[in-house]
Amino acid sequence: MKSKTDHANPFAGDSTGIQKRETAARWALRAGSYLVVLTTAAIMLHIFVKGAPVVFRSEWPFVNTQFLTELPSQLHVIEDKQGRRYETGVNGADAIKKELGENYRSEKTIAYSGGGILGPIVGTALLVIVSVSVALFLGVACAIYLSEYAKHGKFLELIRLAILNLAGVPSVVFGLFGLGAFVLTAPVFVDVPADRSVLAIPLGFTTLSFEGWDTCVLSGGFTLAFVILPVIITASEQCLQAVPQGFRETSMALGATRWQTIRYSVLPFATPGILTSSILGIARAAGETAPIMFTAALAFKDKLPWQKDLPPLPADASVFAQWEQSLQRFLGIFTESVQALPYHIYTLAAKIPQNEYSERAQYGSVFVFLVLVAALATVSIWMRIHLRKKYRW
Amino acid sequence: MDFCYGASRALEDISLDVPYHRVTALIGPSGCGKSTLLRCINRMNDRVPGARVTRGQVRVKGKNIHDADVDLTQLRKQVGMVFQKSNPFAKSIYDNVAYGLRIHGEKNKAVLDEAVERALRHSALWDELKDRLGASALALSGGQQQRLCIARAIATLPDVLLMDEPCSALDPISTLKIEELMSQLAREFTVIIVTHNMQQAVRVSDFTAFLHLGKIIEFGPTEDIFTNPREKLTEDYLRGIFS
Ligand SMILES: Nc1ncnc2c1ncn2[C@@H]1O[C@H](COP(=O)(O)OP(=O)(O)OP(=O)(O)O)[C@@H](O)[C@H]1O
Ligand SMILES: [Mg+2]
Numbered sequence: 001m002k003s004k005t006d007h008a009n010p011f012a013g014d015s016t017g018i019q020k021r022e023t024a025a026r027w028a029l030r031a032g033s034y035l036v037v038l039t040t041a042a043i044m045l046h047i048f049v050k051g052a053p054v055v056f057r058s059e060w061p062f063v064n065t066q067f068l069t070e071l072p073s074q075l076h077v078i079e080d081k082q083g084r085r086y087e088t089g090v091n092g093a094d095a096i097k098k099e100l101g102e103n104y105r106s107e108k109t110i111a112y113s114g115g116g117i118l119g120p121i122v123g124t125a126l127l128v129i130v131s132v133s134v135a136l137f138l139g140v141a142c143a144i145y146l147s148e149y150a151k152h153g154k155f156l157e158l159i160r161l162a163i164l165n166l167a168g169v170p171s172v173v174f175g176l177f178g179l180g181a182f183v184l185t186a187p188v189f190v191d192v193p194a195d196r197s198v199l200a201i202p203l204g205f206t207t208l209s210f211e212g213w214d215t216c217v218l219s220g221g222f223t224l225a226f227v228i229l230p231v232i233i234t235a236s237e238q239c240l241q242a243v244p245q246g247f248r249e250t251s252m253a254l255g256a257t258r259w260q261t262i263r264y265s266v267l268p269f270a271t272p273g274i275l276t277s278s279i280l281g282i283a284r285a286a287g288e289t290a291p292i293m294f295t296a297a298l299a300f301k302d303k304l305p306w307q308k309d310l311p312p313l314p315a316d317a318s319v320f321a322q323w324e325q326s327l328q329r330f331l332g333i334f335t336e337s338v339q340a341l342p343y344h345i346y347t348l349a350a351k352i353p354q355n356e357y358s359e360r361a362q363y364g365s366v367f368v369f370l371v372l373v374a375a376l377a378t379v380s381i382w383m384r385i386h387l388r389k390k391y392r393w
Numbered sequence: 394m395d396f397c398y399g400a401s402r403a404l405e406d407i408s409l410d411v412p413y414h415r416v417t418a419l420i421g422p423s424g425c426g427k428s429t430l431l432r433c434i435n436r437m438n439d440r441v442p443g444a445r446v447t448r449g450q451v452r453v454k455g456k457n458i459h460d461a462d463v464d465l466t467q468l469r470k471q472v473g474m475v476f477q478k479s480n481p482f483a484k485s486i487y488d489n490v491a492y493g494l495r496i497h498g499e500k501n502k503a504v505l506d507e508a509v510e511r512a513l514r515h516s517a518l519w520d521e522l523k524d525r526l527g528a529s530a531l532a533l534s535g536g537q538q539q540r541l542c543i544a545r546a547i548a549t550l551p552d553v554l555l556m557d558e559p560c561s562a563l564d565p566i567s568t569l570k571i572e573e574l575m576s577q578l579a580r581e582f583t584v585i586i587v588t589h590n591m592q593q594a595v596r597v598s599d600f601t602a603f604l605h606l607g608k609i610i611e612f613g614p615t616e617d618i619f620t621n622p623r624e625k626l627t628e629d630y631l632r633g634i635f636s
Binding site: 252 | 435437442465473474495545
């Protein structure tokens, strides 16, 4: 078919103004995105290149088990007269010195850079478990109340605003809040209240004393819970709102109470989203340094939280006594202060003299931390896909 | 009875005496307040902020349902409802139908099984679905979903069944089945149905109410309304020359 006007293109764009601006805008936006991707990639690659060799080995078992299963310790570097250097832990140092004998020239020690990072890993895991349990419980309860029960109005808007503002509070302020609230004034049951107790209520068999939990996993976990609470509340509320109103109407029309409706036809469908968002909360809680500085974390600790000295049981101790001690040991985990990965990284980077030997632990820790966070993200995505399949609408 | 959504009055001067064990049809142009009226009967409007009955009362089985001693869950158990939009839960077919019984505390598997089968038979779904009760309700066709919603509503054996355009998404065969179901149900239950399909109103209902702009224009035996309406407005609407 031949058109009447063979030469003129009826759809020719004007090559002026609009077209050029369009092109410029596209390139500006594209450049911005590439910059973000490049920066992220550069950081990741750097950490991978420097950190992976610390954690992985070229021969079986391919992983540096020592780095993952030992507590941090001092690194001793011994130099002999030929300039050869031997890196070793505390225990190995004397043996090497003896072996070298006359040949020994000098010894250097680098704090925290030897051994592994099991202590910080365990500490971070415990802090995350406590904080996410607390934050999920409080956050989901709050979100359900706000989304399902509370009356729409000024007051509700005010609460929402408050929650949003909470998200903007600097984390060091949360740390100080945790110090005041949990470390120094939270209530505990004790036989004899401490002098610093704010308020002691005698209950007969024991005393409820507001003397704080001291720096421990519990204090840190609760503090972190408040850091991630706004994220969890907001996300949970969105997930609840995303459940079709029709489910609620139908359920109510069948005579269900409000709680039954929530329990059987709202929560099951909101759970995948809530869990996903809570995993983002985990990543955040695992990475925060300031909130745990005053409430839970130690720069160094030579014991794992469950390696506490308890009085040995008599040989003929009853099963009950053994059981009680195990329970005590378990609960003791939460009342110990711990090392934590982000704080350990901070210590390694800022609190010890920097040299070629401190690098190993630094990059190793950061690498392990990133791998853990990436693993969590993967789990969350997998979980969301899996649960979505089950509860789709 | 008057009924308001906030400041706007949706129903005005409604006075309707729905007879027991009969099918009553509500007809009228879109937006005239049929759904609103229906939702008043099981107090579903309680969920809408600002919505309330401003004058008069709603009585079901002789009891004013706004009395303080009326338990909403009991009221809604006895006054079942099928919504205009079909909305099965994203659960299995079985769980959908058993939902009402379960929330009222029925745990006995045999009782549940029987109730589910009866409800599905009633709503003409049993033969199609009996082999895949565990499948997701969302995998059903639109018409099947709607019938599932009916099954869900009748599984608890309500005394009154409110149906908001239950057949709007159904093919003629399923519609026929549902209509049969309605006349069957009317033997034991009181059925109120909203419909835009005049033939359907004629076929299934014993009484018809014509609503217009929130008012009842005419109410009487279906035959009378359709053969010789008293009001000009009704006549115009039925003849389709309504503007
Ligand atoms: N939740 C609500 N809030 C405020 N106004 C509403 C609400 N629901 C309905 N209305 C209003 O009440 C009036 C009656 O609505 P209703 O849903 O009862 O109409 P209907 O007769 O069922 O119409 P249709 O045949 O299209 O379903 C309409 O004017 C509508 O805008
Ligand atoms: Mg309607």
